Amino acid sequence: MSALTVTNLCKAFGGLRVTANVNLNVEPGERRLIIGPNGAGKTTLFNLITGELTPDSGSIQLLGTDITKTPSRRRPHLGMARTYQIITLFPNDTIIHNVSLALLGLSPARWNPLTDIKHQGHLIDDARAALEQVGLSHIAERPLTQTSYGERRRVEIAMALAQKPKVLLLDEPFAGLSIDERRDVQQLLLAIPRDVTIVMIEHNMDVALEFAERITLLHFGEVIVEGNRAEVVDNPRTREVYLGH
Amino acid sequence: MKSQRLIALAIGLLALVTLPHWMPGVYYVNVASQILFSAIFAMGLNVLAGYGGLVSLGHAGLFGIAAYATGYMLQAGYGHPVAILTALAAGLAAAAVYAVLSLRATGIGFIMITLALGEIVWGLAYRWISITGGDNGINLHGRPEPFGFSLVSVNAFYYATLVIFILSLAMVTVFVRSPMGAALMGTRDQPRRMNALGFHVWAIRFWACMFSGLLTAIAAILFVYYQQFISPQAVDLTASAEVLLMVISGGAGTLLGPIVGATLVIVVKSVVSGFIERWNFLLGAIFVAIVILMPEGLVPGSVRLWRLAWRKRAPAPAKTERVT
Numbered sequence: 152m153s154a155l156t157v158t159n160l161c162k163a164f165g166g167l168r169v170t171a172n173v174n175l176n177v178e179p180g181e182r183r184l185i186i187g188p189n190g191a192g193k194t195t196l197f198n199l200i201t202g203e204l205t206p207d208s209g210s211i212q213l214l215g216t217d218i219t220k221t222p223s224r225r226r227p228h229l230g231m232a233r234t235y236q237i238i239t240l241f242p243n244d245t246i247i248h249n250v251s252l253a254l255l256g257l258s259p260a261r262w263n264p265l266t267d268i269k270h271q272g273h274l275i276d277d278a279r280a281a282l283e284q285v286g287l288s289h290i291a292e293r294p295l296t297q298t299s300y301g302e303r304r305r306v307e308i309a310m311a312l313a314q315k316p317k318v319l320l321l322d323e324p325f326a327g328l329s330i331d332e333r334r335d336v337q338q339l340l341l342a343i344p345r346d347v348t349i350v351m352i353e354h355n356m357d358v359a360l361e362f363a364e365r366i367t368l369l370h371f372g373e374v375i376v377e378g379n380r381a382e383v384v385d386n387p388r389t390r391e392v393y394l395g396h
Numbered sequence: 397m398k399s400q401r402l403i404a405l406a407i408g409l410l411a412l413v414t415l416p417h418w419m420p421g422v423y424y425v426n427v428a429s430q431i432l433f434s435a436i437f438a439m440g441l442n443v444l445a446g447y448g449g450l451v452s453l454g455h456a457g458l459f460g461i462a463a464y465a466t467g468y469m470l471q472a473g474y475g476h477p478v479a480i481l482t483a484l485a486a487g488l489a490a491a492a493v494y495a496v497l498s499l500r501a502t503g504i505g506f507i508m509i510t511l512a513l514g515e516i517v518w519g520l521a522y523r524w525i526s527i528t529g530g531d532n533g534i535n536l537h538g539r540p541e542p543f544g545f546s547l548v549s550v551n552a553f554y555y556a557t558l559v560i561f562i563l564s565l566a567m568v569t570v571f572v573r574s575p576m577g578a579a580l581m582g583t584r585d586q587p588r589r590m591n592a593l594g595f596h597v598w599a600i601r602f603w604a605c606m607f608s609g610l611l612t613a614i615a616a617i618l619f620v621y622y623q624q625f626i627s628p629q630a631v632d633l634t635a636s637a638e639v640l641l642m643v644i645s646g647g648a649g650t651l652l653g654p655i656v657g658a659t660l661v662i663v664v665k666s667v668v669s670g671f672i673e674r675w676n677f678l679l680g681a682i683f684v685a686i687v688i689l690m691p692e693g694l695v696p697g698s699v700r701l702w703r704l705a706w707r708k709r710a711p712a713p714a715k716t717e718r719v720t
C-alpha cells in the first residue's frame with residue numbers, strides 16, 4: 152500500500168491549467184522531492200493534496216484511503232501534516248504555545264471551554280518533546296516575535312512533527328535560511344524516522360538532492376520527469392526546463 | 397507580578413462591594429449598575445470581535461431580541477423565571493441564526509451581514525407593533541425576587557447586577573484561557589493554518605457566537621429590568637456602534653478592556669452629560685484621542701506606557717568595557 156497516491160489530478164483557475172493529469176505514487180518511508188521552475192504548480196499540488204484547493208478531477212489516496220472529498224481539516228487527523236512556503240505561525244504567542252496548538256488540533260480537548268490550557272499536562276509535555284526534536288526546547292517560552300527566521304522555520308517543522316504524521320509535506324523548508332541554518336534544518340530532516348513519509352518541494356538543489364530518493368519534475372502543471380536522483384539529474388528535459396545547460 | 401494582580405483584584409472587588417456606601421447618591425449607584433450590565437454586553441461582543449476577530453455591527457439586534465422577549469413574556473402575564481428563560485433561549489436562538497448567516501464571510505463581509513441583521517431586528521421592533529409596541533415600546537412593572545430577595549431597591553439591584561457581572565467575567569476568563577479559547581484566538585490570527593492543523597474553524601466561530609449571544613442576552617435582561625422599558629432605540633445601529641466603541645476604546649481582546657470602555661461611555665453619557673451640554677462631542681473627542689494615542693485601546697495602551705516609564709526609571713545596565 153502506498154503512502155500517498157495521486158491519480159490524474161487536474162486543476163484549472165479559469166482558463167489557466169495549473170495541474171494537468173498529475174500522477175504521483177509515494178511509497179511508505181520514501182523521501183520524495185518535487186522540483187520545477189516558478190509557476191510549475193508545485194505549491195498548488197500541495198494545496199490539492201492537503202485539501203486547501205478542490206481538484207477539478209482526479210483522486211488522492213492517503214494510506215489506501217480515498218481522501219479526495221475529505222475536508223482539509225480532517226486530513227491531519229488521518230495522518231497528513233504540512234509546512235508552508237511562507238512561514239505561517241501565531242506571532243503573538245510563545246514558541247511552545249504554537250506547538251501546543253498543533254497538538255490541540257488533533258486532540259478532543261480542543262472543544263474544552265472550561266479547563267486552563269496550561270493544565271493540559273500531556274499537551275505541554277508533547278510540545279516540549281517536539282521542540283526538543285528540533286533543538287528549540289531551551290527557548291520554548293520565548294515569544295515568537297523574539298526569534299530568528301531560521302528558528303521560525305524549525306517551529307513550523309516542530310508543529311508538523313508534533314502531530315506525528317505518517318505523510319509530511321514540506322513546502323520549501325530551506326527557503327530564506329543562511330548556510331548554517333540550512334545545515335541545521337537538513338540535519339533535522341535527516342533525523343526524522345523512516346515511518347514518516349516525506350514529500351518536499353525545494354529549489355535549493357544542493358541540500359535537496361542529498362535528501363531525496365526519488366524526484367518528480369513538474370513543468371506547467373505536468374509531470375515531465377520522474378525517477379531516482381541520477382535519472383532525473385541526467386535527463387535532458389531536467390536540464391532544459393530546470394537546471395539549465 | 398501575580399501577587400500584584402491579586403492585590404489589584406481584591407481592591408477592585410472591595411471597591412465594587414462597598415460602592416453603595418461611598419457613592420454620593422443613589423443616582424450614582426444606578427450609574428454603576430448601568431456600567432456593569434453594559435460591561436457584560438461589551439464582554440459578549442469582545443468574545444467575538446476581540447478574541448475571534450469577527451467585528452459585529454449588529455449586536456444590538458441580539459440584545460434587542462432578548463430584551464423584547466423578556467418584556468413580551470412579562471406583559472403576557474408569565475412570571476419572571478419563564479420570562480428570563482425565554483429571553484435566554486431567544487437570545488441563543490437569534491445568535492445561532494446570526495452565526496449561520498454571517499459566518500459565510502469574514503472581515504468586511506461579516507460586518508455588513510451583521511449590520512443588515514441588526515437593521516432587520518430594528519425594523520421589526522419598529523414596525524411589528526402587536527409584539528413590540530412599535531415606537532411606544534413595552535413598559536414593565538416589577539423586578540424578580542430571587543430566593544425571596546427583592547431587587548426593587550437601587551442597592552439590591554446593584555448587588556444582583558454585580559453578582560451576575562462577576563460570574564460573567566469569570567466565565568469569559570475561564571473561556572479565553574481554555575483550549576477552546578486558544579483555538580478561537582488561533583482562528584483570529586491564522587484561520588488557514590488552524591484548518592491545516594485539524595481545527596474546525598467554522599464550528600469554533602459558531603460556538604464563540606453562541607457564547608457571545610449568551611452574554612448579550614444576560615445583559616439585555618438586566619437592562620430591561622433596570623429600565624423597566626424597552627423600545628426600538630435600544631436596538632438601533634447607534635446602540636451596536638456604541639458597544640463596539642466600548643470594546644475598541646477599552647482594548648479588544650483583553651479581559652479588562654470592555655469593562656473600562658463601558659465605564660468610559662456610561663460615565664460620559666450619564667454623569668459628564670450633566671455638566672457638559674455637548675457631551676457627544678466630548679465622547680467623540682475622547683475616542684479620537686484614544687485612536688491616535690493608544691490605538692490598541694486604553695488597557696493595553698496604559699500597560700505599554702507604564703512599561704515604557706518603568707524601563708526609563710530602571711537603572712541603565714552597566715557599560716561593558718570595549719576591548720580594542
